[in-house]
Amino acid sequence: MLDIKNLRENFNDIKKMLSRRGYNLDQDRFESLDEKRKILQISVENLQADRNKLSSEYGKLKSSGEDVDELKITIDKTNSELDEKDNELQILLKEIQNFLLDIPNIPDQSVPDGKDENDNVVIKKCGSITATNTLDHLEITKDIDTDMAAKIAGSRFSVLKGELPKLQRALISFMIDNAVKNGYEEYYVPFMANTDSLIGTGQLPKFEDDLFKTTENLYLIPTAEVPLTNIFRDEFVSEVELPIKVTSHTPCFRSEAGSYGKDTRGLIRQHQFEKIELVQITNPNDSMACLENLLSNACEILDLLELPYQVVELCSGDLGFSSTKTYDIEVWMPSQNKYREISSCSNFSDFQARRSNIKFKNKDGNHFVHTINGSGLAVGRCLIALIENNFNGSGGINIPKPLQPYLDTALLSVN
DSSP states (O other), rough: OOOOHHHHHHHHHHHHHHHHTTTOOOHHHHHHHHHHHHHHHHHOOOOOHHHHHHHHHHHHHHHHOOOOOOHHHHHHHHHHHHHHHHHHHHHHHHHHHOOOOOSSSOOTTTTTOOOGGGOOOOEEEEEOOOOOOOHHHHHSSSEEHHHHHHEEEEOOOEETTTTTTHHHHHHHHHHHHHHHHOOOOOOOEOOOOOOHHHHTTOOOOGGGSSSEEEEESSSOSSSOOOOOOHHTTTTTEEEGOOSEEEEEEEEEEETTOOOSSOOSSSTSOOEEEEEEEEEEEGGGGGGHHHHHHHHHHHHHHHHTTTEEEEEEEEOOOGGGOOOOOEEEEEETTTTTTTTEEEEEEEEEEHHHHHHOEEEETTTTTTEEEEEEEEEEHHHHHHHHHHHHHHHHHSSSEEEEEGGGHHTTTTEEEOO
């Protein structure tokens, strides 16, 4: 969420910066809401002052035995008017809050200009593309069963059989162990989150259609970013402990609203998938360096697995709602003859911290932290890349050396 004080003082500059991402900040509406707020706030403050004055006068008159009936009528009338105006003010403040919650984050100055994904910038390619296989993961193995999953739950789910559940568990353990090695503290977190948590990280109210709602106040988490960040909601963190680095493995649940017909085959785009999340709570002065650190932590997984990938810097028009700067990591998928996203690493500046009220204190006062996060990695897409890039052509998957201790083998049968 943007700072409303900054918005009042620098509206035109902020409007211009948000236009880089294709967002039109409604000046007329903001100024109208803010003017009404000022008028109501002054009215409420004046009525409160009148009530206090009348109450003081009432006490004096009553203690001296004088008649207070008329004054009591005036006080009751003032209280009634105050309640009415204060109720109007609270409704208006909620409307202003909703207006602010709808505004995306401001792109960092370093973010390249652009309208959509076609204007994103490839900043590096890593690893050699050596796979000659053109079969996709469903053609290579029958142990990814989408028909069985459809019988159980419907489309966009899968059942893993044979050796594949073990391979998935190995990937999860390997990724978590690598995160811990890089200084992240592992958490086991709830797979559901309440409304306040999802507002805090920016999924609500704007993206409710992308979530699975379970009850009036609970949703299945779309990413472990939500619970991990909200561990620190309404907290003061110690400046000397920054950056705080945390990680978790969770299933993630997404309705994929608006993606009908896209990537319906196999494990690419599912309602339920596994992911390792990396989150850093940082000092604002260090947040861009922390983003680079988190990016390198995520890339390290693919380097160790010897999977070819590229890093893409998102342009202003393709940034996520809460992000000020984002790098996507895209792994090579031989069957598609292209790179596909496997991680998105973002700096949210103080956007989530304002919504979640996460602060630190130093000699200059209280400050909002910056939050950074990214996947390290999406397990299902890593599984696909591993199967397709390491298929030996005769029913086996060559297992990279770092994974072999988790599986006790260098070759996994997927017949």
